[in-house]
Amino acid sequence: MTTGRIEMGPTARTVGANLRRLREARGISLRTLSERLNDAGRSLSADAINKIENCRLADGSTSAKQMRRADVDDLTALALVLNVSPLTLLLPAASGDERARLTDTVDVAARDAWRWAEGSQSIPVAEDAAVQHERQTAYDNLALPPERRRLESLPAVQSVRRLHETLAELAQISRGESQSSPHAARTAQRRHQQLGHEIEEIVDGLPTG
Missing domain, CATH: 1.10.287 (Helix Hairpins)
Incomplete structure (x- = not known):
């Protein structure tokens, strides 16, 4: 029996929280943001934007009908219209020792999350220095x-x-x-x-x- 409820992952929750924070900081209504997205070539209704923002509240008690994951095209268009980097939507609004949850099992300092996303450092997940060095070398080759x-x-x-x-x-x-x-x-x-x-x-x- 389905409950009609879903659990959003940590990135969906972060994007939802950042989207609402940035939209309100710009003083833009849901309707206005929808209109600007349409002008930028990405059709998202005010209701769809609201559902993306609702992901910040996803704790297992939110109805699936009230939430929507932002896909990569949504993310790019939202960043363009809000005049921010896509990283500003994807990562927590912190850059120090605060914890940033990237997946359900990967939790790192916000500083390390930003360095990783900006292309300067592999996520430090290996305790062994030699293993981490290999990870960093592989990261540097393609990041x-x-x-x-x-x-x-x-x-x-x-x-x-x-x-x-x-x-x-x-x-x-x-x-x-x-x-x-x-x-x-x-x-x-x-x-x-x-x-x-x-x-x-x-x-x-x-x-x-």
């Missing part, structure tokens, strides 16, 4: 397009990436310790974001020959 991979392997680029990560950690600390001075926390976060854009410009401007 990025060949030319991008060559650029990312340059020592200067790796140094700048490490600096960016360090500043991200400092910004996170600043946010935690600056409750009495929210302006300082916002300033640190903005500077970190600006540095990230500057790094991307440096990488994109490197010679490819």
